[in-house]
Amino acid sequence: MRACHLFFGLFLAGTLFMTGCVSTDQIQILENRVTSLEMENNRQISKNKEKQKRDEEINRQVSEIVDELKPRVGRNETAIHEKYAETMSLIEGLRLEVQRLKGIIEETNYNVQQAGQQDRQSVEKTLERLDNAITKNFEKLTALEKYMGFEPSAGGPPTQAPPSSEDPSATPATPEQDTTEAELYAAAKKLLDDGDRENARIQFENFINRFPDSGNADNARFWIADSYYMDKWYEKAILEYQKVLEQYPDSNKTAAALLKQGYAFAELGEKANARLILRELIKKSPESNEAKYAAEKLKTLN
Template identity: 40%
Template sequence: MELEKQNRELLKVNQDMLRAKENISSRVDGLDQTRRDDELALRGQYAGLAAQMQRQQEASQMLSGRLEEVEYLLKQKLGRFEENQVKNRQRMDRMATDTAAVQKRLDSIDQYLNLEGAKAQKPKTPVSSSAAAPRPASDQALYLEAKKSFDAGNLEAARNGFEKLITGYPTSPQADNAQFWIGETYYREKWYEKAILEYQKVIEKYPYGNKIPAALLKQGLAFLNIGETNNARLVLKELVAKHPSTNESKIAKQKLESL
């Protein structure tokens, strides 16, 4: 009996040990599976992060390349703009020099003709020293008379009238208008180089006058008429930038779109 009892106890112990072993084995297997799952998850996350970093690096390289390209293009445009400005100034200087030379020759011719006329003409009666000097016309009268000559197509008379107004009344409210119309007389005569110089006087001498937009527009068109497209584009762009709400600006935009 005692032996049988011991055998039963021993069998029970063996069964308990077997169950404990199975339980431990099951738990170990569960831990191994959890570890493998965690490892797979970590590998997936690492792969995702690596791919994301690769994409970000590629995007950064692409952006850097684009920025370098834009910087290069801007430097090129700036260089061309500065070069055009230098050429424009040189061209304007040459035109001013040429115009001054032509004007000097014309003045010499006028002086010669006046001297010859004075020699040939003898006064029939002496002029009384007590005669009253003619009363000078007002700036408004000079302007209206010169504008009337311009509208009639008498460009030389108009030009002389406007120049007389500017000389006699340099601070007149009509001075900037007169200067603009002087440019218009040359423009109508298709002497575009001279017109450009006269429009420039409007821009420089009367920066706050109401003829600035018109002077810029006509100066740009004059450049186009002599084939100076780059200079025309610069002038028209300046007009659009500085006077965007004017009718001249709208015309300049349309002209720029066609260039």
């Protein structure tokens, strides 16, 4: 590039000199101008290379910071998974119990039809107790399934058949509609707004698993991160905010995720990391409200 500029300058100067159109001083001025442009071009190239190196270094540092945090939250992650597994086991246990009681109900209904009047009254009392038990268990099961965001079990608890000489006909109950995308997201957000952050996280995770392509998937992930921040579990919050940045780079939550990452590092006393993240936010989204908050926070981290 430099040789090209220099050749062009000398060629132009020589041509003008030979034609007698300009003086020697004018030729010197022209050569100086070409040299100046060349130097400016080299400075710009060098500046761009330095900027690229800085960006790569910042990304590398952020990745290292995130990797260092992962072991610090491992034990708590295990506890969360264990609680989830425990809840799933409870649901399965209730399902089995409901099925067992349904079998007893059906058998007892049949016996009622075959029994005499005296025996029938005794069997009907037993049947009533069983009917109450299965209704309560089914209500617990339905509540748990709805809470976990699962498709409700088909049918309701069996209804006690009236004594009759004819075989009773069973009328199947209509299954509840699946929980919709909007309903599940709204339920999770309400739990968060009500301060039930642990259960809100479970619901948001279920939402992301069921509707990974939803326009609210990035918001759900952000609220999961924010719930950890509110619980002062800053290491976990940082990792969850990082998921927002990596999984949803075009989300309108990226600036907020960077801001809260910076806040979380500051709460952990890691001021250098906090400054790094907040400066990156200001650089990427200089006109955002989050950038203004980041600038204010940086003043307290010097």
